[in-house]
Amino acid sequence: MIGSVALVLVCGCFFLFFWTQDRRSGWLAWWIAPYICGGAAMALYVARGQVPDVWSVGVSNAILLVGFGVLWQGARAFERRRPLLWPIPVMAAGWLALCAIPGFMAVDDRPLRVIVASLGSLVFLGLTYRELAIGLSEKLASRRSAMISTFAFGALFAVRLPLAYLAPYPFGGLPEDPMALAAFNLLVVILVAFFSILMISMTKERREAEQRNYAMSDPLTGLFNRRAFADFAERRARRQVGVRTDMSLLVLDLDHFKSINDRFGHEVGDRMLKAFTDAAEASVRPSDQLFRMGGEEFCFVLPDTGAAEAVAVAERLRQSFEAVEIETATGPASTTVSIGIASTQYATELDVLLAAADAAVYEAKARGRNRVVVAEPASLLRAAAPETVSRLRA
Numbered sequence: 357m358i359g360s361v362a363l364v365l366v367c368g369c370f371f372l373f374f375w376t377q378d379r380r381s382g383w384l385a386w387w388i389a390p391y392i393c394g395g396a397a398m399a400l401y402v403a404r405g406q407v408p409d410v411w412s413v414g415v416s417n418a419i420l421l422v423g424f425g426v427l428w429q430g431a432r433a434f435e436r437r438r439p440l441l442w443p444i445p446v447m448a449a450g451w452l453a454l455c456a457i458p459g460f461m462a463v464d465d466r467p468l469r470v471i472v473a474s475l476g477s478l479v480f481l482g483l484t485y486r487e488l489a490i491g492l493s494e495k496l497a498s499r500r501s502a503m504i505s506t507f508a509f510g511a512l513f514a515v516r517l518p519l520a521y522l523a524p525y526p527f528g529g530l531p532e533d534p535m536a537l538a539a540f541n542l543l544v545v546i547l548v549a550f551f552s553i554l555m556i557s558m559t560k561e562r563r564e565a566e567q568r569n570y571a572m573s574d575p576l577t578g579l580f581n582r583r584a585f586a587d588f589a590e591r592r593a594r595r596q597v598g599v600r601t602d603m604s605l606l607v608l609d610l611d612h613f614k615s616i617n618d619r620f621g622h623e624v625g626d627r628m629l630k631a632f633t634d635a636a637e638a639s640v641r642p643s644d645q646l647f648r649m650g651g652e653e654f655c656f657v658l659p660d661t662g663a664a665e666a667v668a669v670a671e672r673l674r675q676s677f678e679a680v681e682i683e684t685a686t687g688p689a690s691t692t693v694s695i696g697i698a699s700t701q702y703a704t705e706l707d708v709l710l711a712a713a714d715a716a717v718y719e720a721k722a723r724g725r726n727r728v729v730v731a732e733p734a735s736l737l738r739a740a741a742p743e744t745v746s747r748l749r750a
Contacts, residue, residue, distance in 0.1 A: 357402045357537075360545050365395040367552040374556055381559050386430030393423025394548070414455035417473045418448040424480035431487035434558070447476050467520040467529025474516040481510035496561045502554040509547045512540075574648040576626055577633040585647040585655060589706040603659050604666035605706070607696045607713040608636075608673075610652035611725040616691055620684050628691065631680050639673040655710065663699035663730055670695040670728040678726065692726035702733045 368391025375384035400407065400416035425444030432439060454460050454472060461469075485506045488499060516527060524533035526540040572584035580588070610632060617625040629652065636646060636656070645657040658666055674693055681688040696716025698709040712731035720729040 357398060357541060360541050361395045361398045361402065363545055364391050364398065364548055367391050367548055368395065370552060370556065374559070378559070378563070381563075383430045383433035384556075384559060386426060386433050387555060390423040390427040390430070391548075391552075393419045393426065397423065409461055410455065413461065413469065414452060417469075418451050420473070421448050421451060421476045421480070424477050424484075428480045428483045428487065430555075431484045434555075435487050435491045437487070443479075447479070451476060466525065470516055470520045470525070470529040474513045474520075477513045478510055481506060481513065485510065494562070494565075496558050496565070498554045498557040498561060502551065502558060505547060505551045505554055509551070512543055512547065577629055577648050579633060579654070580645065580647045582647065582649050585649065588645060588647075588657070592706055601660065601700070602662050603657065603700045603704075603709075604661045604663060605698050605709040605713050606654075606656040606658065606666060606670055607698075607710065607717045608654040608656065608670075609694050609717050609721070611692045611694055611721070613652035613691060616689055620682075620686065620689050624682055624684050624689055627682050628680075628689065631682060632677055632693065635677045635680060636673055639669060639676055655713075657706075661699075663697060663701055666697050666699060667728055667730060670697060674726065674728060694720035694725050695728045696720060696731060697728065698731040 368388050371384050371388045371391065375381065375388065378384065397416040397420040400412050400419070404412035422444055425447060429439050429441065429444075451473065459465060485503055488503045488506060492499065519528035522528055522530070524530045524536045526532065527536050572580055572587065574581045610628070613625065613628070616628055629648075632654075633646075633648075636654070640646065640656065640658070643659060645659075647655045647657070649655050658669065661669070674695060677693050678690075681690045683689075694717050696713040696719070698713040698716065700709070703709060703712070716729040716731040720727045723729070
């Protein structure tokens with residue numbers, strides 16, 4: 357038990373160390389407290405017989421409940437949710453109030469105390485598991501393992517409920533058995549160690565993902581950049597070998613954008629790009645991929661979308677952006693967008709579609725701008741590599 361106290365406190369020191377290295381990860385600071393509380397609760401239990409039962413049983417379990425409650429708060433912080441603190445003092449105060457009832461601390465009521473303390477711990481562990489499950493959409497390799505570790509911790513306390521009147525302490529509420537105490541203690545130490553490793557791994561995975569996203573994002577608009585488009589094209593080429601699915605690609609170019617910058621300044625030009633991004637995001641689905649290729653040129657990839665549907669999306673965006681006005685010191689500024697569309701009806705290679713849609717944009721500008729043009733099969737043939745041409749003509 358003394359060795360376990362030391363190990364739990366060392367795990368808390370690990371979180372303290374990593375938090376000092378990454379102060380942005382506030383959840384690491386939250387997760388220091390559960391280990392301190394766990395170590396203190398175990399230390400009070402070790403001192404049983406040397407201190408009154410109100411401390412070794414009452415206060416130690418109250419501290420343990422606080423530790424599990426703070427563990428839950430750390431999970432909320434990890435999911436970027438606001439703290440919800442009131443259940444923690446309510447749970448701890450409720451336990452202490454029960455301990456103040458005459459007879460609750462009696463030896464004969466140990467099974468009841470085991471049930472009540474286990475239920476309180478289960479509530480907080482269940483809430484912790486729920487918080488981690490909420491963020492499953494964030495693809496972190498260690499998340500599911502952390503959820504399993506939390507579930508196993510909860511299961512360890514759950515088995516105490518049916519065993520309260522059947523098994524020796526700490527698995528139940530009968531007089532303690534040294535072997536049972538050693539086995540329970542070993543399981544706790546293993547789960548604590550695994551949880552610590554997994555939480556730190558999740559933190560590192562999130563930071564690495566944020567760095568990748570930053571490298572793949574346009575800082576002005578928040579859309580993916582040209583580098584992200586190249587990565588997307590490479591992944592799609594690997595995934596789509598031998599598979600043909602509908603997809604449309606839009607190339608969009610803001611009309612007379614240079615004159616906006618020249619007349620109103622680059623600050624207004626940046627605001628215009630942001631306004632176009634807002635109009636675009638409101639016109640497409642969450643599954644569509646939006647890229648800023650550079651300057652005033654954009655590329656949208658619409659999966660599971662045929663040419664006719666893509667035209668409807670493009671027209672909706674074109675009309676929406678046509679109505680946008682940016683207020684400036686010298687009057688309102690506005691512009692339009694020309695859009696070229698290429699569909700997988702005639703080709704599946706992303707580079708072919710990009711070249712054909714790019715040619716369609718130039719055609720839209722040649723026809724007077726502020727319009728949508730769909731690339732014809734002949735444009736796709738000209739854009740295709742020689743080995744692709746024969747297949748397209750077949």
